[in-house]
Amino acid sequence: MLNPRHSLTLRLALIFALLAFASLATLGVALYHGLETQLIRRDDAALIGRVDQLRNLLQDSNTLELIRTRPALFQNMVGNHEALLVVGEPGKAPLVVVNPTSMALPQLEPISADQALDLSMVQHLPGTGDVPFAAVSAMVRTDNPSTGLQVMAGRLMNERTAVLASYQVSVFLLASVAAILLALAGYFLVHHGLLPLRKLARHTQGIGVANLSERLDSRGAPVELLPMIDGFNAMLDRLATGFAQLSQVSTDMAHELRTPINNLLGETQVALHQPRSMEAYQHLLASNVEELERLARMLDNMLFLARTDPGSALSQRQQLDAQDEMQRIADYFEGVADDAGVTIAAQASGTVWAEPMLLRRALANLCANAIRYAEPGSVIEAVAIPGLDGIELTVCNHGETIPAEHLPKLFDRFYRVDQARARSAVSNGLGLSIVASIMELHGGRYGASSTGGLTRFSLFFPRQ
Template sequence: MKLAGQSHSLINRLALLFALLTFAATATLGYALYRALEQQLTVRDDAALVNRVDQLRTLLRDVDVVDLIRQKPHLFANMLGNREALLVLQYPGQAPLIEVNPGNSRVPDVKPVVADAPLSLDAVHHRIEPDGTPFIAVSAAAITSHAQEPLLITSGRLLTERTRMLGNYRDQIVLLAAIMSVLSALLAYWIARRGLSPLRKLAEQTGAIGIRNLSVRIDSADAPQELLPLITGFNGMLDRLESSFTQLSQVSADMAHDLRTPIGNMLGQTEVALGQRRDVEYYQRLLGSNFEELQRLSKMTDSMLFLARAEHADHVIERKAVDVSAEFQRLADYFEGPAEERDVRLVLRGEGGVWADAVLLRRALANLLANAVRYAEPGSEIILAASQEAEGTTITVENTGPTIAEHHLARLFDRFYRADPSRHASSSSSGLGLAIVRSIMTLHQGKWSAESRDGVTCFSLFFPTAQQ
């Protein structure tokens, strides 16, 4: 399996690709040169054969052919030049006066060029022998001084030597292409290894990062320009992971602390109750106290589940135009009873619409109103207002009560964070209300903030419009 993985590595694939490209380029160039050489040799051989026949026509014009053949038969053999040539002299319809054919080639049956017509390369006929060797031939009529009819000259040549030379040239091209491919593959392998060395360093750095050293970041000082976006993305991912891990650790610790208190209370009270027989009223008070603690645990569990679903990447909300005044009135009716118990009055200001998920909008505003009712001074007002802007709708919840210190405001929307430590064990709050508000606003791509000065605390939620 290791060898298979290496054979499909990026370096090996780049080397193989370079080798194939080099072989294709070299072979293509070699083929073009081969074809050019073959064409030049063809023209040369055709011209040599035409020139030989033309010389014979000139020679035989002023001599007695029969007498010349009888006195100097070797002259025609010498004119051929090699053992692969062919020469046949004959009058039409008669036996050959002379036939020089040392290679025993088949005499071609081609139409001769007339006696008074000039010879050109078009007069050359080409054929392929059964063994694949090319054969060229020219047939022409010649006027002699002592004959009434023209003499037929047929000359040909078997191109074995040219075929062998071209074959050697072709083999050299293939060998050169193969050698160049191997050299190109080795060079590409070396270049790829050097070029990918920053990736190996990056892999080593990322492999060394674990839970214990999430604060370590990848060094981009000596990294090539092409890897900078990747390194930046990795470091950004590590920032998010470190933040999430830190937050998760904090949440786990806070949640364990918050769960330990009600569980410890119920265990302690139950243990005391089981120590000896009690009256019915005692057990009723114990069950009532345990019921309150269980309600707090249930509320905390529901809130944590909601946050987990809300912060999921695939969470989809159903936004639509929601009437502000109608939602404000719905919330006022719901909080009328708690507000009267705290001797506070709800004031509603604003109209128009807001682009939001109606259910999530109610939950966010309900959490803010619950906090406002809980911490408002008796006899004061809680103002629920909305203002319309071109970019969106801003909803504010304002109450009069204890001023929240500046260093607490930035963390009010964190999970389990309470600005008032004395209320940490309160059964009426799970410490997740404002964290839920933050998650809801994140789903709406909105903004959230809190201000507190001179005894007036104001929470603001901004919902962008559909176009935004």
């Protein structure tokens, strides 16, 4: 068995050689059996012909008398060291016995003198060693009807056995030599055929963090390698996206965490430089708690953006009732909305094809944003309207109009329209960017509009 560490070229060459050897050997065996059948038919026909000749010859009374008087002359006529010939009257001593190998005479039932001979009458018997023996026995009609002669002719097939053995060795040697030659040829052909794969391997070794944007070139590549090249390029796309995402997260963390950490550190250092009253310390701790809460929310949101797995989100999507989801969000923010002096009205129909937790987080971020900037006493509307190709979810609030130049940037990370709208204790500029990431995972669309004091955020989820 081949070791898994053996090269693919060696494996294919050996398999090619084995197949070639098996094919040639099978062909050789078939030809061997065909040749063996033809030789057997030839030898049997020669044996039948000899018995027929002897029948015709022995019917002559002169020949019969010559055999009785001079049997040695007839023995010399056979002249074959492989032949066996016995001529005599049944139940009496043979008149002629030709048995060069001194083998035991077989006891064969003779064929009647009136019956014509054919190949099926030849009997194949065990011979000496591995050499087969064929014989046929027949009666001969003579002038004396009361008596007859029995002729038995046989032959050891030494010649045939030698020919077949030589042919068998030739077939094996030919198949072996051909398999070796084909294995060498196959090795070099496979080695040359795998050249594009080796080039591809060298190219992939040169791709690293510094050049993740580089892609494998499929031009001129064999058809069999195209799926692998496409899959590898798709993997590089995912790696580049993930690396850019992690780089963006680390950059954002370094940028956004610096200010609250410096504030915490500065205020604490100032407080430690001189004694303070209990009220001052309580105010400092309350301020620190506010900054720490903002840091905790920021870290949670940034980790969510960094670890969101598109594959997991896509595999867990399901049909959700839009009315149930909108009402769930309205009920969840009911207390917060009462504290802010606003109400939430949910109105929806249809279904949403989405991952439940991601959908609810996106709606929660939009509702939290709407409550944060809605005018006291106003109504926040959460509406879902189904269409032919999907469903649109909207959250509208009445409040300060957002200038048009800011609308395209609202879903960018850490973007704020102005510092007055950025309440550090509750906002970190990541809520809407999380909504954008969720919609990108679902292959949907998102947008915002703000006119006449009405700000409207919309999410479009495509159909299944």
